[in-house]
Each structure stands twice: as structure tokens, then as C-alpha cells.
Amino acid sequence: MFDFSPEFLFSVFNESPKEFREFGGKGLSPRPVEKADPSIYFYPSVMIYFFLNFVGYLINCGATRRSVIDGRVWLPDGNFISAGTSKSLTVPGLVPTLSTVRSFPLENKNLRRKFCYVVRVYRGARYLIRTTYYYGGVNGLDFDSPPVFDQIVDGTFWSVVNTTEDYGKGLSSYYEGVFEAKGNTMSVCVASNTYTVSDPFISSLEMLILGDSIYNTTKFDSHALHLVARHSFGHNGSIIRYPDDQFDRYWQPYEENVSVTASKKIPAVSGFWNIPPSKVFETALSTAQLESMELRWPPFSLPNSTYYIALYFADNSDSMSSNSRVIDMHINDVRYYSNLVLSSEGAAVFATRWPLGGLTKITLSPAANSNGSPLINAGEIFDVLRLGGRTHTRDVIALEELKNSLRNPPLDWNGDPCLPRDYTWTGVKCSEGERTRVISLNLTGMGLLGSLSPSIANLTALNGIWLSNNSLSGVIPDLSSLKLLEILHLQDNQLTGEIPSSLGEMKSLREL
Known part of the structure; x- marks a missing residue:
């Protein structure tokens, strides 16, 4: 038997919410749409302030000045990173956020190095992190x-970035x-690997705080989520995002060779734990007859792993009587949920840890007591x-303080x-x-310049320090707290003052 640990959660709108590991990036046009809804672009200044200060950060990588794009404030990246x-x-x-990187x-193709944006965050808050990449030939002919x-995020390898196909x-x-913030800062890093052949780059970085109920069945103390697919079924327009989605999640259009149903009324969504936007319920995929519907979704093969799955439903058909549309669901012929009653109030079904690999087939079938065909939004x-x-x-x-005492740290x-170990x-x-x-x-x-911060003495697990042949100045700090230190090399610097007498009392020190 599969060890699903699915912890299915069923919610309706009226309830209160109590190879590489790589999927490839999601493709977006790098140019503005020709006919944009003006409402996307103009918002009161209070909304800009709210979005900037209380929801997170929008960082335009490579930009040198603050700008307002789509009615929101984007920041230049100079205050978040020192490299690059x-x-x-x-x-x-x-579009403006892609015009700079x-x-x-890449100094050595065989050397793995990471370059990190460091952003102040709220400890314990849950952040949607989105990185965007558009190459534009920046590395030359x-x-x-x-x-x-x-x-990489903090000490966790997130994914390979392969934008070649897009x-x-x-x-x-x-x-x-x-990802959940574990401290007062989070780092989002671009990292070269042995398969990197030219300079890594990044176009934009977004870090947006999510509501407490969003994806709250995930154990974020030990896990994070990497988006594989997010679709609005039956929708054939542009990507649904902010302001329709208050958290600016991207809902891609998705069509199959099945019927598309357009809704005349849109339900409120305040009771959904994941708070999907109302707009995704304007269309649905359905069958014309009282028969099963099969979706190949996501529309690509998956590596063997464990997945979080959330499916959303709302029956807004005027022709159906209340609670008359009931469906059974299977994923790759394994039961996912049975006798789900669809109504205008809406429903969502979650699986927090579902094993998948290869192509995925979702089957929606009318239950034995159903008078309507299946649908999914x-x-x-x-x-x-x-x-x-x-x-x-x-x-x-301690290392941060040592870094700050150096004028040219690595x-x-x-x-x-x-962490990660390779970086x-x-x-x-x-x-x-x-x-x-x-x-x-x-x-x-x-060639280090600067001084040795006394905080180096707080690295109490050190057994060796090699800092010779640099241009360090100032005095040698007290290192008596380094009980495990065996080797200390500080020669060929510009250090001044007396050698601390405590060095002669360190029992483990054998090479000076």
C-alpha cells in the first residue's frame, strides 16, 4: 500500500479555517500585453504602502532606482546584495522588471559558489518566494x-534554474x-554549479507574506513547497494574478479536449483555507454527458517525489438543483476522494503528501447518486x-561580525x-x-583588508585558523574561548600590539 499520509481536508466557503530536482520555470511573455486593463495599473497610495511594507518585497534586480510598476513599488536591489x-x-x-539583471x-567552472540576497523578514511568517529570469543575451555573443x-533559500537547495526552453x-x-522564515532574515541565492558554463543572473525577486491559513497543512518547520503547476481550468485568457489574487499567485490558463463551462455568478471565497481568487471559478472543465472526465495534469512528467495537491470546485450552474452534482476522484487510478458534493458554496480537497512520478492522470467520475457530470475549476x-x-x-x-570587520570579504x-553542504x-x-x-x-x-573582529572568539568549534599573507591590521583578539583550537596562522599581516598571553595557556594549540 502507498504511505499517503494524505490528511485530506475538505472545506466549503462557509467554514471558518480553524534527474535534477527540476520542473523548469513557468514561461511568461517578456513584453507587456497590448491591451491591459487600466485597473491593473492604478491603486491608491495606501495600497502601495501596504504592499511594500506589510506584505513583503518586490525587488527589481539590477535596477538602480525605485519604480512603480503595475501600481506597486519595486525596489532596486543594491540594499539586499553586495555581489554581482x-x-x-x-x-x-x-517589461521594466526584465530590462535589467x-x-x-563565474570565475571557475569547477567551483560551486552562491550569491545571496539577504532580506529582513518576520520570524515565523510564511513567504511566497518568486524568482524570475530572462537572459536577453547578457553573457555576450x-x-x-x-x-x-x-x-537556494537559506540552507536549502531549492531547484535547478534551466530557462533554455522558455x-x-x-x-x-x-x-x-x-518557505517559512526561521529567523529575522532570509537569504535567496543564485548559485553556480559544475554544469554552469557562463555567468548566472536574475531578473527579479519577490517575497510576499501569505495568510496564516495558506497551505497550512504543510509542516513548514521541516519542509517547504516548490510550485509544480497552478492552473485555472477552462480559462483561456491571460494569467490570473494580482489584484484578482491578493497574494499575487499566478494561475495559468489551462484547456483540455473537454467542455468548458462559463459561470454567470461568482461565489465569495472567504472560507477557503488557501483563498483562491474568485476569478478561477468563472470557468470550469466539465463533460457534456454523465460520464467520467480524465485530465493529464500537470501536463508534463514528474520526478518521483511527494507532492501537495489542492483541487478546487464550485457548481454555479443554474440548471442543477442543490447538491445534485456528486463526484468521485482518482489520481493514477488510486482513490483520492469519494462522494464530493459540489454546490455554489464551493469545495476544496487537499492531499499534503501524495507520492507521484511520471505522467499524472486525474479522473473525475459522477458518483452513483449524482445527477450531474463532473467539473473542476x-x-x-x-x-x-x-x-x-x-x-x-x-x-x-560571529561570521557576520567578522565579515563586517573586513573591508573586502569574499x-x-x-x-x-x-549549508547546503556543496555551497x-x-x-x-x-x-x-x-x-x-x-x-x-x-x-x-x-588580500583581506580590515581587522579581526573579537567575535571570532565565539566560533567555539574552531580547530584551525589560517589568515596569513593578508593585510589585516589592528590587534589580535582574545582567543582563549577557543578550547578546540589546534592551529593558528596570522603571520604576514599588519597586526599590531602584543601577542595575547592567553595563547600560551591554550592546551590544545600546537601550531602557531
Whole structure:
């Protein structure tokens, strides 16, 4: 038997809510639509203030000034990252958030390095994080195709970024995940890997706070969600997003070779835990006869993993009597839910951990007591990611203070110092196991300027420090708290003052 742990949750509108791991980005046109609804663009200043200060951040990567786009404030990225170079694309007609990128140097194709945006957040808040990429030939004529690289949130590997297919179609690509803030900052990183052949880049970064009820059956203390697909079934217009979706989730149009039903009335959605926008209930996929309906959704093959699935329904047909449309649901011929009564109040069915792999078939069948054919309005599916952990807080604070005491710290000294394991900071070595500590620091010959912060003494798991052949100045701090320190190399610097007498009393120190 499958170990589903599905914890099915059924809610109606009236209830109160008590290979690589890669799916590819979702494609978007990099150019503005020709006929845009003016209501999308103009909002009172209070809405802009609310969106900027209470809901999250909209960061226009590579931009040098603040701008108002689609009625919302987008920030330049200079206050969130110190590495990389701002570049402007020469492609005509791009939407403003794609016309600039931040590009990061690929100095060694065999070296994995991460470059992180660090954003202040509310501890415990749940954030929708969306990264958008449009290459635009930024790496020059020698690289026609965009590079393939990784993206990371805090200490968790999020996904591979491969925008090649979308870019070949003239589209930008976006990736979306849901992560809970574990501290006062979150880092979102672009990272080169061994398969990266030119400079990684990013066009925009969005971090939006979600309501407490959104996806609340996920154990965000140990997991995160990576969006696989989100569709409004039967919808054939533009992507449904903000302001229709107050959290600016993207609902892609989706059509199948089945009937499309248009609704004349739209239900309120205040009772749905995930708060889908009303607009997704304007259309539905259905069958003309009292027969089963099969959907190949998502419309691509999935890697073997565990998935969060949410399906949304509302029967707004004037021709159906109340509670007369009842359906059974199967996913890949395994029962998902039985005897779901559809009404104008709406319903949602969730599975928090459902195993899938390959192509997926969703079958909706009229139940034995149903007088109506099946229908479905919308759906979301996420890969459930296990979090990668975090470096010990004491060590993170100590390294941040050491970084601040250096005038030219390594460019990749942002984000989690030790995690993911393949992306530790330059010169930093960390312990294995659940409690990740910094155990050595080797920055020999890196031309460092500045001083040694006394906080280095808070890295109490250190057994080796190599800082020779730099241009460090100031005094040597008291290192007596480093009980495990065996090796200390500070020669060939510009340090002044006396050598601390405590060094001679450190029993473990054997090389100085």
C-alpha cells in the first residue's frame, strides 16, 4: 500500500479555517500585453504602502532606482546584495522588471559558489518566494543560450534554474516556492554549479507574506513547497494574478479536449483555507454527458517525489438543483476522494503528501447518486521539499561580525555559511551532523583588508585558523574561548600590539 499520509481536508466557503530536482520555470511573455486593463495599473497610495511594507518585497534586480510598476513599488536591489554586477538588456520592448539583471561572475567552472540576497523578514511568517529570469543575451555573443545554475533559500537547495526552453520561445521563466522564515532574515541565492558554463543572473525577486491559513497543512518547520503547476481550468485568457489574487499567485490558463463551462455568478471565497481568487471559478472543465472526465495534469512528467495537491470546485450552474452534482476522484487510478458534493458554496480537497512520478492522470467520475457530470475549476500542485537545516546561530552571528570587520570579504559571504553542504562560504569548513558548526577558517593569501573582529572568539568549534599573507591590521583578539583550537596562522599581516598571553595557556594549540 502507498504511505499517503494524505490528511485530506475538505472545506466549503462557509467554514471558518480553524534527474535534477527540476520542473523548469513557468514561461511568461517578456513584453507587456497590448491591451491591459487600466485597473491593473492604478491603486491608491495606501495600497502601495501596504504592499511594500506589510506584505513583503518586490525587488527589481539590477535596477538602480525605485519604480512603480503595475501600481506597486519595486525596489532596486543594491540594499539586499553586495555581489554581482547590474546590467541592462538591449532587447527592445521588455517589461521594466526584465530590462535589467544582476549578473554574477563565474570565475571557475569547477567551483560551486552562491550569491545571496539577504532580506529582513518576520520570524515565523510564511513567504511566497518568486524568482524570475530572462537572459536577453547578457553573457555576450559567445553564449547564445542561458546558463543553467541552482537557486537556494537559506540552507536549502531549492531547484535547478534551466530557462533554455522558455528563452528559445521568447519567454521569461519564473520559479515559485513557499518557505517559512526561521529567523529575522532570509537569504535567496543564485548559485553556480559544475554544469554552469557562463555567468548566472536574475531578473527579479519577490517575497510576499501569505495568510496564516495558506497551505497550512504543510509542516513548514521541516519542509517547504516548490510550485509544480497552478492552473485555472477552462480559462483561456491571460494569467490570473494580482489584484484578482491578493497574494499575487499566478494561475495559468489551462484547456483540455473537454467542455468548458462559463459561470454567470461568482461565489465569495472567504472560507477557503488557501483563498483562491474568485476569478478561477468563472470557468470550469466539465463533460457534456454523465460520464467520467480524465485530465493529464500537470501536463508534463514528474520526478518521483511527494507532492501537495489542492483541487478546487464550485457548481454555479443554474440548471442543477442543490447538491445534485456528486463526484468521485482518482489520481493514477488510486482513490483520492469519494462522494464530493459540489454546490455554489464551493469545495476544496487537499492531499499534503501524495507520492507521484511520471505522467499524472486525474479522473473525475459522477458518483452513483449524482445527477450531474463532473467539473473542476482550478488546481495547485507542489513538490514537498525537506529543509536543509541551518548553521548554528552563534556561528552565523560571529561570521557576520567578522565579515563586517573586513573591508573586502569574499563575495560569497552571504546566506548560510555552511549549508547546503556543496555551497559553504569561501574558506569556511563545517562539521557534519545535525548540529552544524564552523570548524576551520582558511583565508590565506586572499588580500583581506580590515581587522579581526573579537567575535571570532565565539566560533567555539574552531580547530584551525589560517589568515596569513593578508593585510589585516589592528590587534589580535582574545582567543582563549577557543578550547578546540589546534592551529593558528596570522603571520604576514599588519597586526599590531602584543601577542595575547592567553595563547600560551591554550592546551590544545600546537601550531602557531
